[in-house]
Amino acid sequence: MSIFVGFFIIFFLTFYIWHQAESVSIGYKTKDLEENIERLKGDIEQLETKKASLLSLDRVEQMAKQELRMVIPSEEQLIYEKSDEDIRQQNR
Amino acid sequence: MKNSRRRRTKRRIIILVVFCIMWLGVLVLRLVQLQVVYAKQYRSKVFDQNQNIIEVIPKRGTIFDRNGTILARSMPSPSVFYRSSQGEPIRSQMDKINKIATLCGLSEEKLKNIQSKIEKKSPFIYIKRKIDPDKAELIMSLKLNGIFLEQENKRFYPQGKLASHLIGKVDMDNSGQSGVELKYNSVLLGDKGKRLIHKDAHRRDYQHEIIEQPIPGKDLILTIDETIQYIVESELSKAVTTRGADWGIVIVSHPGTGEILALANYPDFDLNNPPSEIEIWGKIKAIHDVFDPGSTFKIVTASAALESGKVSFSDEFDCSQTLQRGRKTFRDHEEFETLSFPDVIIHSSNIGTIQIGERIGEQNLYDMIRTYGYGKKTGVDLPAEASGILNPTKKWTSISLASISIGYEISVTAIQMLQAINVIANRGIATRPMIVKNIVLNQEKNQKQPSEYRRVITEDIATQLIDVFQQVTEVGTGTAAHIDGYNAAGKTGTSQKFDPNIGGYSSSAHTALFVGFAPVEAPLFSMVVVIDNPKGQYYGGQVAAPVFHEIGKKIFRYLRIPPKPVPQKKIITADNRRTQDQ
Numbered sequence: 001m002s003i004f005v006g007f008f009i010i011f012f013l014t015f016y017i018w019h020q021a022e023s024v025s026i027g028y029k030t031k032d033l034e035e036n037i038e039r040l041k042g043d044i045e046q047l048e049t050k051k052a053s054l055l056s057l058d059r060v061e062q063m064a065k066q067e068l069r070m071v072i073p074s075e076e077q078l079i080y081e082k083s084d085e086d087i088r089q090q091n092r
Numbered sequence: 093m094k095n096s097r098r099r100r101t102k103r104r105i106i107i108l109v110v111f112c113i114m115w116l117g118v119l120v121l122r123l124v125q126l127q128v129v130y131a132k133q134y135r136s137k138v139f140d141q142n143q144n145i146i147e148v149i150p151k152r153g154t155i156f157d158r159n160g161t162i163l164a165r166s167m168p169s170p171s172v173f174y175r176s177s178q179g180e181p182i183r184s185q186m187d188k189i190n191k192i193a194t195l196c197g198l199s200e201e202k203l204k205n206i207q208s209k210i211e212k213k214s215p216f217i218y219i220k221r222k223i224d225p226d227k228a229e230l231i232m233s234l235k236l237n238g239i240f241l242e243q244e245n246k247r248f249y250p251q252g253k254l255a256s257h258l259i260g261k262v263d264m265d266n267s268g269q270s271g272v273e274l275k276y277n278s279v280l281l282g283d284k285g286k287r288l289i290h291k292d293a294h295r296r297d298y299q300h301e302i303i304e305q306p307i308p309g310k311d312l313i314l315t316i317d318e319t320i321q322y323i324v325e326s327e328l329s330k331a332v333t334t335r336g337a338d339w340g341i342v343i344v345s346h347p348g349t350g351e352i353l354a355l356a357n358y359p360d361f362d363l364n365n366p367p368s369e370i371e372i373w374g375k376i377k378a379i380h381d382v383f384d385p386g387s388t389f390k391i392v393t394a395s396a397a398l399e400s401g402k403v404s405f406s407d408e409f410d411c412s413q414t415l416q417r418g419r420k421t422f423r424d425h426e427e428f429e430t431l432s433f434p435d436v437i438i439h440s441s442n443i444g445t446i447q448i449g450e451r452i453g454e455q456n457l458y459d460m461i462r463t464y465g466y467g468k469k470t471g472v473d474l475p476a477e478a479s480g481i482l483n484p485t486k487k488w489t490s491i492s493l494a495s496i497s498i499g500y501e502i503s504v505t506a507i508q509m510l511q512a513i514n515v516i517a518n519r520g521i522a523t524r525p526m527i528v529k530n531i532v533l534n535q536e537k538n539q540k541q542p543s544e545y546r547r548v549i550t551e552d553i554a555t556q557l558i559d560v561f562q563q564v565t566e567v568g569t570g571t572a573a574h575i576d577g578y579n580a581a582g583k584t585g586t587s588q589k590f591d592p593n594i595g596g597y598s599s600s601a602h603t604a605l606f607v608g609f610a611p612v613e614a615p616l617f618s619m620v621v622v623i624d625n626p627k628g629q630y631y632g633g634q635v636a637a638p639v640f641h642e643i644g645k646k647i648f649r650y651l652r653i654p655p656k657p658v659p660q661k662k663i664i665t666a667d668n669r670r671t672q673d674q
Binding site: 024027031038042046052056058075080081 | 243
């Protein structure tokens with residue numbers, strides 16, 4: 001009986017220590033994963049914002065004028081697209 | 093012999109048992125001391141070593157333009173902090189700080205500040221907030237005990253200078269300091285949460301537990317259109333620079349709804365690198381600074397004239413002589429003879445307008461000014477709006493009626509002028525200007541209250557006045573505002589600036605103004621242009637009206653609204669004359 005009780009106590013203590021160690025280990029892993037998720041979310045937002053920054057009108061105009069040597073068209077060079085409604089009215 | 097050995101053994105056992113009992117007694121006493129007597133003290137000590145509760149700062153909401161372009165967003169940015177260890181010598185703790193001082197760019201003063209905090213045993217010390225993520229990684233690779241990173245958010249403005257005064261800036265703690273960031277700070281900020289951190293023997297965090305969930309800030313969708321804002325800022329900066337002016341304001345709105353499509357002050361600033369001087373970033377001139385509206389105020393005088401029935405369209409006024417009121421002589425910018433009521437407005441005659449004002453009378457004019465919304469805030473959702481200056485009639489002097497009729501002795505803001513021109517554009521109905529279209533949380537839009545509408549003048553009178561103000565851009569003082577292929581209406585204005593040194597109006601410093609809208613048939617935009625203290629030419633028709641023209645033309649292009657074809661003049665040649673004769 002006493003041997004059985006002794007084994008039970010040793011088993012219980014071993015399980016308790018293993019459980020505690022495993023909890024701490026899982027805690028570390030969860031924290032790492034949570035940090036990873038947050039980092040990835042941050043990366044997505046960073047990329048979206050970088051895209052907005054790269055497409056800022058000031059930058060686009062600078063590049064168009066300086067690198068691509070584009071110029072603003074004059075009134076005579078402008079052709080306005082007709083809307084679907086205009087085309088429908090014309091066909092009637 | 094046997095008995096004596098047994099007795100000795102028994103005595104030894106008793107001594108051993110007594111010793112064990114005494115030892116257990118000591119242990120029990122010590123346990124009582126630890127668990128009962130000093131329990132509170134040790135519990136807090138253990139808690140300090142093993143757990144930590146920190147505030148979780150919610151992510152500040154994003155600001156978008158009306159088409160979903162990001163104008164301001166909070167981005168993750170690490171902050172380096174130090175958790176001081178009890179018992180460790182201060183010198184050894186400072187050694188660790190000194191190792192990262194260069195990477196963090198710490199000054200001698202900052203280092204002294206950190207040392208004094210360590211000496212005072214502060215448990216949490218910021219070393220450097222919101223640093224470059226690459227530098228943060230380098231710091232962590234040094235694996236210094238007690239040095240940690242905290243993930244914070246830093247405000248980033250992808251469009252840089254665009255709408256800088258309007259959007260406004262935040263401080264180090266992400267709290268709004270100006271513009272929309274300040275006005276909607278509580279909406280954007282969200283609610284702080286709390287996080288319990290469990291630490292191991294090496295004071296490393298091994299478990300994070302949110303004990304109070306943070307509520308993220310709500311996103312804002314502004315009424316601003318990024319492209320129109322860009323057009324406005326480009327043209328305004330060009331006008332202020334080429335005219336050598338001190339500053340300028342342009343506001344563009346949709347008259348029907350009161351939604352502001354663009355609001356620009358020049359000089360502007362880069363939101364990602366704002367200047368330290370509060371005078372540069374702290375106020376939105378368009379709603380805060382006041383000035384005399386000059387002839388643009390004739391919109392109100394003309395409205396009061398027709399609304400009171402004291403003047404009719406066919407009435408004529410002798411504008412050939414100067415007018416003496418009190419000690420002040422009023423004159424026109426050019427010589428006129430007799431002008432009809434519409435011509436007085438079209439050619440912006442001060443002499444004619446003063447005569448109209450005198451027919452209206454003080455009380456009728458004052459009532460109309462108040463009905464238009466002058467002398468009180470428009471209610472635009474931006475911080476620090478000024479009411480302007482409008483004295484009650486009992487404070488008016490012998491020259492006040494004449495002065496106010498032509499836009500002096502009254503101070504207004506640019507946003508009030510916009511509200512006034514919107515009354516004409518809306519056929520007599522005033523709208524409250526607004527800047528935030530929607531407030532969004534988790535993609536659920538919370539539609540803001542629509543603008544308030546109130547009638548200021550009758551539709552008939554407004555329609556008559558639209559014809560007059562259209563003539564201003566076609567044959568009057570505002571021809572530089574005319575846009576080929578579109579019908580625009582507006583009013584020019586030039587006011588002398590008040591000089592506090594001489595206690596009167598300056599003869600050399602002016603404010604050039606233009607208010608208008610287009611197209612006349614169904615207005616898509618209304619606009620106010622203010623150019624302060626231009627050098628050389630200074631009339632509103634010469635300085636401000638061309639800005640309206642340039643911006644208006646580009647807005648029509650952007651909105652893909654083609655100009656109406658100009659009727660071609662028939663050229664008669666010898667050939668077709670022969671055909672016609674036949």
